[in-house]
Amino acid sequence: YxxxxxxxxxxxxxxxxxxxxxxxxxxxxxxxxxxxxxxxxxxxxxxxxxxxxxxxxxEYLYEEETTVPKSSFPPFSAEQEAVYRELSFDQHRVYLLFGVTGSGKTEVYMKWIDDVLKKGKTALLLVPEIALTPQITKLFKARFQSDVAIMHSRLSVFEKYSAWKKIIDEQVKIVIGARSAVFAPLKNLGIIIIDEAHEKTYRQENSPRYDAKELAVKRGKTHACPVVFGSATPDIVDYYRAKKQEYTLLRLPHRIGNQPLPTCHIVSMTEELKQKNNSVFSSLLQEKLKTCYRKKEQAILFLNRRGYASFVMCRNCGKVLLCPHCDSSLTYHVGNVLKCHHCGYRQNNVSVCPSCGSDKIRYVGSGTQKVLEEIERLLPEATVLRVDLDTTKTKADYDAAFEQFHRHQADILVGTQMIAKGLDFLNVTLVGIVNADLALHYPSYDATATAFNLIEQVAGRCGRGKKEGEVIIQTYSPDHYVIQLSAKHDYEAFYQKEIAVRKWTHMPPFSKAYCIYLSSSDRQVAYQEAQHVLYTLKKQGGKCLILGPAEALPFKQADKYRYTVQIQTEDERVLDQLKEIYPLYQNNQAVDIKIVRM
Structure with missing residues (x-):
């Protein structure tokens, strides 16, 4: 002026x-x-x-450019009404809301939050993936208008500051976000809701390390408010605690309007190979995709692996192209590029083997790029969207992709786990799980639970409108109990099998299990320090089982060699001993240490 x-x-x-x-x-x-x-x-x-x-x-604060038309609360089903009335706002308690996909959990969340706001309090809703925030935020803004703030790591600095300032100044009463939103400076909290509470993404493994679920429970105690864990496939430990009445169990066993859960078909890919079908799609999935497109309905194809081919190998000498910085294979991506999904290293593709000079190069396995290529070949007229970390790098990318599919501007959605949960598209009648075995055979005690959850969650994306849904589960292990029970949507039977195995192996919830990672650019130093940690823990005593040192997976990552020491215990004193290990390495430049709860 x-x-x-x-x-x-x-x-x-x-x-x-x-x-x-x-x-x-x-x-x-x-x-x-x-x-x-x-x-x-x-x-x-x-x-x-x-x-x-x-x-x-x-000071200027970020404001949304678009407004959402206000919506009203729909009438509840008898099951929703019963669950809604069972929650008490007058004391701290942890509730486990076990509701099948499409059972109306989100509407119950919103009604609880509406009650909290009427009492002059605030509410916090956590979701496991940033990709879920656009759709759920749109629902909440339609119901609560400008009373909603979003918090997650993909926001710009300006957007983060604006959200934080509005929360501090009490201009908003509801915060929705990924795990970091658990730190939102809300005053007078009336309820905390963790949606899809079975997801591991609520844990942050890098510094600062924390478990958003545990922090939510602690905040709930501080504010004397209820904490709700919602899931269609509850975490085994959470369900065990609910059965032991440590948590209050709430159930929504049926979909809204008694709409049936999707029909699942298991396809043996071994049999497909015998029939000379080398496509990533079984004959049944190809037929169902064509029918779905002809009916002007939408389909989702799920494969939890990005890129084009899992690895590149020489058919002459058998050499697999590896990352020079990691103990892992390079993934082939469209554009003639090889990438490491662990450290980010990239290089141009090779036309001849660097070991023997042969030009017999083979691309093995499939990623989302290959699925996209094959669906475009099968249905050239269809509009196909691909959603993975390579295509959605910003908040705007997420918003645009899901809005496009929601408006039926695309017929088929291809993606990784970011499309497997929480999304609600009423015109989706077909889901194809391209390779159900990827999570199933991972070397982890909870691999079976992860696989069951993924299959059940992605299956739940279809048949949510008036039309019934179908799911094609492609697998090389068609008789595995995880595949069979997920196809029947039988979580209870899966839980009984899983809890028996965990009791026998003394894994959570029958113990607390931790993994100590020690890494160094010097392999010998990493091993010696792992041995030292092992010796220190054994010397301290305490009732526990200690395993290791063993090579981590992957053993070499970003030019560092990694060893693990695993601990299983019920003795709280052992946990205090673990805390004492950190200071030993605080000023050690040669070795990094990380303690992760299993």
């Missing part, structure tokens, strides 16, 4: 700036004055220094 219009100005540009501001007659943002009006920033700064112009800072 103008302070003194009487001063003599030295340049024509300075006079033009002064005339421009006098003509407008009101203050102008610096960025608009320089960028849009085309004036020199130096000329503006000179006028400020000479007190011809004045400048003051003003």
């Amino acid at each position: 103008v302070l003194d219009e009487t001063k003599t100005l030295k340049s024509k540009q300075q006079q033009m700036i002064l005339d421009y501001l006098l003509e407008i007659g009101e203050p102008v943002e610096m960025s608009l004055l320089v960028e849009e009006s085309g004036f020199s920033k130096n000329a503006v700064m000179t006028l400020l220094q000479n007190n011809v112009l004045g400048c003051e800072e003003k």
